[in-house]
Amino acid sequence: MRDAATSSDCPRSDVSAAVGLVGLAGLLGWIAICRAFPDISAALDLPGPRARLDGPYAALLGLVASGLPMVVWSVFVDRVHRNPSTGLSWSGTQDTGATRSVSFTKLTGLWATWAVLAALYAIGRWYWDGQYLFAMKVLGFAAVPALVLSIPYILWLDRRMENPRDATWHFGAFLLNREAWDKDRVIAHWRAWIIKGFFGAFMISILPGGFAEVVNANPGELASQPGALAVAMISLLFVIDVQIGTVGYVMTLRPLDSHIRSGNPFLAGWVAALLCYPPFVYGVMNAGGLLAYEANAPGWRHWMADSPLLLSVWGGWLVMLTGVYAWATVAFGLRFSNLTYRGVITHGPYRFTRHPAYLSKNLFWWSASLPFLVTDGGPMEAIRNVVGLSLVSAIYYWRARTEEAHLLGEDAKYREYHAWMARQGTITAPLGALTRALGRGRSETLQPAE
Template sequence: MRASHHTPPPPASDVSTAVGLAGLLGLALWILFCRNYGIIAEALALSGPRGPLSGPYASLAALLFTAGPMVIWSVLVDKVHWRSSTGIDWKNARPVSEIMHVSTVKIAGLWATWAIIAGLYCLGRWYWEGQYLFAMKVLGVALIPMVVLSVPYVIWLDRRMVDPRDHAWHFGAMLLGREAYDRDEVKKHWRAWIIKGFFGAFMISILPGGFQQIVEADLASLAGNPVALALFLITLLFLVDVQIGTVGYLVTFRPLDAHIRSGNPFLSGWVAALICYPPLAWGVLGNILKYEVNTPGWANTLAEQSTLLYLWGGWLVVLTAIYAWATVVFGIRFSNLTYRGVLTNGPYRYTRHPAYLSKNAYWWFATLPFIVNADGSLVDMIRNTFFLGCVSAIYYWRAKTEEAHLLAEDPKYSEYYDWMEEHGVITAPLSRLKRKLRPRGPVLEAPAE
């Protein structure tokens, strides 16, 4: 009999699939409530407007309905707070008097960090116009509660931490100059907070737009319109990605094992990531690598082909769904440039970078850069195709720097990396092809003794 070939499972994921699904359910219920608020208010005879709740603060409230179920599931079912990776020993709380001097230094470090980030926000002109105004207003209101609540939180946590002298403590010690500190720990502290400050503001700024579109959408108008239907579903999926992604940047609490264990230490990784987001993206991707000049796009190109419009739109929805799925499986741990555990489930069973792969495929199929309008030219076709290729190359670069970071941090990621090389549905064939194409140099014999 022929021996059966059984594919071994990948290493266990640090985040269960159910966490993201819980957040997805909470978000869906809130969206349904907001869309039907007028009917609910009428039935309950509530005062005020009868329309849908589609304002920016409704999109902000969605974060609570998304984060809440994920936190509850993580604690009650997955019991993440008991993991050794939290660095917490719940059974041996120290007296407050024993850790108060440590907590004071840490609080000083945190307050100074927030003051510096606030100063950087003030210096960045782009933070005070357009969509960023909403983020600045939210963060400005949140600052006082953060300062006040940080005191009892830090003291409570330091009593239970195995080693309360974490990254924030080392920065505080550097500022106060009373105790020895580790410069490497200070660097780790600032990598984490620059990531939170930069991406947190960006994610909050883009919450309202997509939320309003989904809540106010006229579903009846989508019938028989393949383009409108596809764009609605794509917007909905991007909304899922943004909501759960924003939760990931904000809920970085150690008791949930969701803390940032390290930020990417490679300058190349930061460059590759930051040029994909405002304000750098406005100059790099928006101008230098502009790839949509005189392109009609998929909807106009296929306007006379109804069946093909449905198929093409459906394919774009699938690609966007994979992209959103890659965020959902992170649960409360999503964020760029960070190590917060290893994911091996969901789309990460098929490729190490499902979000980058699906996002770039979406751009190619949606833009069709090699097709231009009648007033376009062969030069436009070449430029568009070349520059979109450059954008894809940037994401490949990002992927390699992220792999280098994780390989240096966690042996589990090394196991996952090797497993994907051999068994990943997408990664394994590409790896085998790369090995075949890679030229081999001459084999050098060892010199005789």
């Protein structure tokens, strides 16, 4: 048996690197088709306007273009449906009659959950304004097909599950009050669905904007405007992050081994995460919020406009940071989502640091906004900006620590990975050594003199 404390090998990732890469290839192919559609429609003599496909539904089809290759690769190459962690047995199936009662209870819990989420969407005022209107339209359209398809899916799934009385079943049993149910499983059920409902709607809502910008980008204009190429590349990388991330929220399916195994049980983790997303972020990090950090700070393109070389170098640095951020999402394949445990990722940027997305995102904000350089308000304005962004970074550090606490309690593989990174992670190990050295220095300073 391998000793996690002495092993020099990084634990194997629960998701292969190829899954995210084929999804990325599918997405880039779809973007290329959308950009070239005027020529394609002319060559095929298609009816209708011959314009680029830059609308919200083209962005939505991007989920299919990226998600379908990932599903095909996961099933036919990685054969994830055979993983023991799915909880499925393929050697034999139970009789439908034996599981029909279980399935009915589970459907009761599932449909009641969707009804509660629909009510929460209706009550939440922010869901009926701005970008969220698109998400509500999509979810409303998908409601009836989801209800219909859930019936054969649950009946099929329960015949193959080793223990079909999962968290959704326990919530259904609670509602029907006909069989014994477990309160902890009901809480686990709602943790998972609140995460999926809250973040899923947000991800769908931000699909159209960036997608349209990328499809309509003009190479000629990018070449003539200082820094424009870097900004366009950054926009593309953010679109990749959003598209692949949204697929992760949609494809929480047990046969793909991408189901949510647990939601973060720590209140601190939820608070730290929710502060970073609408509607809570509006009063915290956005312009005018408590931690606003860009007041009178026009950013990198303003200060470097007179130096094309510096502008190009700095733009390249920002593109690299955004690339790491997008890579961190692509590495998850079908399993990206906040506040959840869906397996352990140890490849890609996760070989260098346990939190590549948070690290690169915060470095990007500091490097792009340059909060200490202001056009008005003097030194005090610069100090306010620096303090604000420092506290934003502290929130992300808080998120990272609560996520680690969640995963350390869930999976021995993550504990092994955590220990390996502390010893050999390219970024994590030196930072850990520096922190320990500073801690020892403080301890020696505080020792009483003899």
